[in-house]
Amino acid sequence: MNFSSKILEEAVNQVSQLPGIGKRTALRLVLHLMRQPEQQTDALAQSLLSMRNDLKFCKKCHNVSDNDLCEICISHNRDQNLVCVVEDIRDVMAIENTSQYKGLYHVLGGKISPMDGVGPQDLNIPSLINRVKEEGIQELIFALSPTIEGDTTNFYIYKQLSDLDVNTSTIARGIAVGDELEFADEVTLGRSILHRVPYENSMKS
Amino acid sequence: MNFSSKILEEAVNQVSQLPGIGKRTALRLVLHLMRQPEQQTDALAQSLLSMRNDLKFCKKCHNVSDNDLCEICISHNRDQNLVCVVEDIRDVMAIENTSQYKGLYHVLGGKISPMDGVGPQDLNIPSLINRVKEEGIQELIFALSPTIEGDTTNFYIYKQLSDLDVNTSTIARGIAVGDELEFADEVTLGRSILHRVPYENSMKS
Structure with a gap:
C-alpha cells in the first residue's frame, strides 16, 4: 500500500500485527479512530498499556x-x-x-x-x-x-x-442442546449413547 | 461477559468500540497482546497516539x-x-x-x-x-x-x-477486468456499451 504518511503507515503496520487483522482492516480501523474524538484513541492506548503493565495472574489458579x-x-x-x-x-x-x-x-x-x-x-x-x-x-x-x-x-x-x-x-461429551442428531459426528454420537444418563436426571437443568 | 479483572474488562471494552470488532474478538486480540512481549503493546499504543496527535492533513488536497x-x-x-x-x-x-x-x-x-x-x-x-x-x-x-x-x-x-x-x-464505468459478462448488472453493462472505446485504444494499458 502507498501511504503518503510515515506516521499513518506505522500505525497501520502496528495494528495489522494483531491476529486476523490485515492491512486493509487495519487502515479502516485507524481511519475510524482519526474521525473520532481524540479522547477515544487516548483511552484505547491507555487501557492497552494499563492492561499490559498492571494486569496480574492469580498466584493460585493463574486466572x-x-x-x-x-x-x-x-x-x-x-x-x-x-x-x-x-x-x-x-x-x-x-x-x-x-x-x-x-x-x-x-x-x-x-x-x-x-x-x-x-x-x-x-x-x-x-x-x-x-x-x-x-x-x-x-x-x-x-x-x-x-x-x-x-x-x-x-x-x-x-x-x-x-x-x-x-x-x-x-x-460430558454429547450432542449439543439444539443440535440436529443427523448432523452430529459418529464419535460424539457414539459417546452420547455410551454415556447416556437416566431420563430423570436429564430433566434437571 | 464475566471478567475477573476490571483492567481486562476496560481494555476489551475499548477495543470493542472499533468498527466490526465485537467483545469476543476484542478479548481474543487483548489476550494475544498479553502473550506477546510488552514492547509490542507499547509500540501499538504509541503509534496510535502519535497517529492521532501528529498526523496532519495536506492544506492543499486534504490527503x-x-x-x-x-x-x-x-x-x-x-x-x-x-x-x-x-x-x-x-x-x-x-x-x-x-x-x-x-x-x-x-x-x-x-x-x-x-x-x-x-x-x-x-x-x-x-x-x-x-x-x-x-x-x-x-x-x-x-x-x-x-x-x-x-x-x-x-x-x-x-x-x-x-x-x-x-x-x-x-x-469510466464498465465491466471490471476479469468479470463474467452474464453476471454484470444491466446499468453497468448498458453504460459499457454506450461508452464503448475504439478497439485500438482498448489495447493500451
Whole structure:
C-alpha cells in the first residue's frame, strides 16, 4: 500500500500485527479512530498499556486478576474442594457465564502439544499437583477441549495424580442442546449413547 | 461477559468500540497482546497516539500528510494541471497503487448525503473551487463511487464550476477486468456499451 504518511503507515503496520487483522482492516480501523474524538484513541492506548503493565495472574489458579489472588479464589461462596482444570482464561469466562459451577479453577495456560513444542513443563501443571497435595481438593474436573492434545493433557495430569487421594472427572461429551442428531459426528454420537444418563436426571437443568 | 479483572474488562471494552470488532474478538486480540512481549503493546499504543496527535492533513488536497503539504502536492513529477476528486484518502491510495495516474488529488472527505446529514458545507468543496480558480487547473477527474450520493456530489461540483474554465471528466464505468459478462448488472453493462472505446485504444494499458 502507498501511504503518503510515515506516521499513518506505522500505525497501520502496528495494528495489522494483531491476529486476523490485515492491512486493509487495519487502515479502516485507524481511519475510524482519526474521525473520532481524540479522547477515544487516548483511552484505547491507555487501557492497552494499563492492561499490559498492571494486569496480574492469580498466584493460585493463574486466572487473570487485578490482585495477587483472583476474585474467585478469595470468594467464600465457592466450593474449595472442587477444582475445574481449563486451558485458558476464556474457558473460565465461558464456564462462569453458565452460572452452573460454584467451585474453583486452575488455568493450565495451554495443552500438551509436542507438534507446537509445548510440553508439561510449559504449563501450570506442577502448581496444580501442589494444590491437590496442599489444599485438600476432593475432585478435579477436566474441562479441556476434546482434542488429541486435550486428552493427552488430561491423561498426563491423571497419571501425575495417581498416588494422591483425589477424584477426577471430565465434562460430558454429547450432542449439543439444539443440535440436529443427523448432523452430529459418529464419535460424539457414539459417546452420547455410551454415556447416556437416566431420563430423570436429564430433566434437571 | 464475566471478567475477573476490571483492567481486562476496560481494555476489551475499548477495543470493542472499533468498527466490526465485537467483545469476543476484542478479548481474543487483548489476550494475544498479553502473550506477546510488552514492547509490542507499547509500540501499538504509541503509534496510535502519535497517529492521532501528529498526523496532519495536506492544506492543499486534504490527503493525510506528515507535513503541511503532502508528498504528492510537493512533487515535481506530478502534472499540476490535473486534479482527481476522490471521497477519502483510501481512494488516493487505491489510485496510487495503480501507478497509472500522475496528477494531483483533492480529497472531499465524504459525499453529499442528505440521509446522513452531510451537505456540501461539510465537505472540502469550497477549497476545491478555490484551487480551480487559483491554480489554473485544466481538468478535474471525478472519481467518486458510482452511487446516488456520488453522482449528486459530482453534479453539485459540476454546477459550481459552470462559470470557470475547466474540463471535467468521470472515471469510466464498465465491466471490471476479469468479470463474467452474464453476471454484470444491466446499468453497468448498458453504460459499457454506450461508452464503448475504439478497439485500438482498448489495447493500451
